[in-house]
Amino acid sequence: xxxxxxxxxxxxxxxxxxxxxxxxxxxxxxxxxxxxxxxxxxxxxxxxxxxxxxxxxxxxxxxxxxxxxxxxxxxxxxxxxxxxxxxxxxxxxxxxxxxxxxxxxxxxxxxxxxxxxxxxxxxxxxxxxxxxxxxxxxxxxxxxxxxxxxxxxxxxxxxxxxxxxxxxxxxxxxxxxxxxxxxxxxxxxxxxxxxxxxxxxxxxxxxxxxxxxxxxxxxxxxxxxxxxxxxxxxxxxxxxxxxxxxxxxxxxxxxx
Amino acid sequence: xxxxxxxxxxxxxxxxxxxxxxxxxxxxxxxxxxxxxxxxxxxxxxxxxxxxxxxxxxxxxxxxxxxxxxxx
Numbered sequence: 367x368x369x370x371x372x373x374x375x376x377x378x379x380x381x382x383x384x385x386x387x388x389x390x391x392x393x394x395x396x397x398x399x400x401x402x403x404x405x406x407x408x409x410x411x412x413x414x415x416x417x418x419x420x421x422x423x424x425x426x427x428x429x430x431x432x433x434x435x436x437x438x439x440x441x442x443x444x445x446x447x448x449x450x451x452x453x454x455x456x457x458x459x460x461x462x463x464x465x466x467x468x469x470x471x472x473x474x475x476x477x478x479x480x481x482x483x484x485x486x487x488x489x490x491x492x493x494x495x496x497x498x499x500x501x502x503x504x505x506x507x508x509x510x511x512x513x514x515x516x517x518x519x520x521x522x523x524x525x526x527x528x529x530x531x532x533x534x535x536x537x538x539x540x541x542x543x544x545x546x547x548x549x550x551x552x553x554x555x556x557x558x559x560x561x562x563x564x565x566x567x568x569x570x571x572x573x574x575x576x577x578x579x580x581x582x583x584x585x586x587x588x589x590x591x592x593x594x595x596x597x598x599x600x601x602x603x604x605x606x607x608x609x610x611x612x613x614x615x616x617x618x619x620x621x622x
Numbered sequence: 623x624x625x626x627x628x629x630x631x632x633x634x635x636x637x638x639x640x641x642x643x644x645x646x647x648x649x650x651x652x653x654x655x656x657x658x659x660x661x662x663x664x665x666x667x668x669x670x671x672x673x674x675x676x677x678x679x680x681x682x683x684x685x686x687x688x689x690x691x692x693x694x
Contacts, residue, residue: 385694395692410693413634413686414660416653424690425659440693454688457661457668525694574694 369602371570373547374463374495374516376434378405381564382594383436383549385574389583392427398577399428401587408438408465408572411451411458430459436497438465443472445481449488456494464489465519467499475525475552479506483513490514499551502536504543511544518546519572522563523553526575530559534566541567557586557593564597565605632684646674649685660689 371378384404389395399407407428415421428435437455439448445468452464466485470478477500489496490513497517498510507518520540523529530553531537541548547569554560560571571594580586630639631649643649646664650657657671663686669677679685 386692387694389692392692408694409690411661411688412691414655414689416634416636416638416687423659424692435690437690438693453668454661454663455690457671458659458688458690 369598371547373497376463378434380405380591380594381570381598382560382591383408383570383572384577384587384590385438385572386424386428387440387574388578392422392424394583395578396427398583398587399433401584401591402573402577403591404433406434406436408436408440408574410438410440411455434463435459435461436463436465437461439467441469442467443469443478445485445488448481448485452489452494453492462493463495463497463516465497465499477501477521479503483509486510486513486515497549502533502540504536504539507540507548508543511546515546517549517569518544519549519551521552522550522559525552527553528555528576529553530555531562531566534562537563537566537568554590557589560590560593561597561600564594565601567601570594629679629681629683631679632682634686644678646677646679646685649679650674650687653687655687660687662687 371381380403382402382404383406384399384402385408386395437452439451442448442451448466448468455461468478468481468485469475479501482498482500486496486498495516497519498515499519500506500510502520510518518540520537522531549570549572550563550568551572554573554576563571573590577583577587577590628639628641630637643652662669665684
């Protein structure tokens with residue numbers, strides 16, 4: 367059965383998006399991406415090292431023609447910084463599909479939703495396809511949709527915390543009220559968290575720390591790949607209803 | 623008459639002096655950075671990489687050169 371993951375009219379087979387930060391080096395990162403089967407990776411925009419030009423480049427390890435680069439505004443705390451970052455990202459290679467993240471709290475890395483909303487509006491008007499990191503507040507998710515977002519990306523828990531999904535109900539409400547893809551972004555700790563996200567009906571999962579900082583990032587990348595597939599298949603297959611009592615798996619007919 | 627001009631610009635946050643550099647194109651060549659893998663800002667405005675040959679630099683210009691790195 368063909369079950370493609372669509373974002374802003376682009377189609378992908380894999381529903382797992384991975385981050386490229388926190389790895390020991392680019393070669394470890396590239397290998398983990400292979401194991402994960404991800405077709406989209408998030409990348410950050412930073413100053414070129416003018417002094418040490420021999421420093422390896424991300425593009426030499428991860429081919430942007432084969433893997434979709436999703437420029438992200440990691441580390442931006444104002445709308446102004448986020449807009450500047452994504453406009454620069456577009457200039458590097460013509461990327462229109464971007465991930466917006468405007469942080470509001472240095473300790474918990476929660477998004478500043480007022481600045482996020484404002485930036486989504488501006489970027490959409492400039493022709494960007496904006497995937498938006500947000501709180502798990504259904505009302506804010508709705509507002510983002512009205513501001514032109516192409517994907518809603520609620521956090522499961524604080525970035526890098528590995529706590530797993532904290533609020534099943536809100537995620538389900540966000541999923542049920544929108545036609546846009548809902549992608550869990552941040553907070554995944556282990557494979558079962560990714561499966562649960564998909565079983566709640568989410569369209570995808572974005573994972574960085576849980577893979578990059580695992581003892582064995584390659585095995586964890588593969589575990590996440592299967593976890594997302596399992597969760598998705600489980601969701602679309604239609605689970606049985608829960609009952610309080612037992613129901614025998616074997617018929618009584620012909621019993622001796 | 624040939625003059626060797628020396629200019630001071632603020633490159634990625636640091637003041638640097640260059641000789642014989644007049645355009646953004648010259649700067650990229652002297653830094654050995656290929657323009658197609660980066661984005662360039664001149665005094666906080668993103669510049670069109672196609673016209674860097676005709677974008678001239680002057681003292682105290684602020685240049686930012688950025689690229690993609692690993693991130694979440």
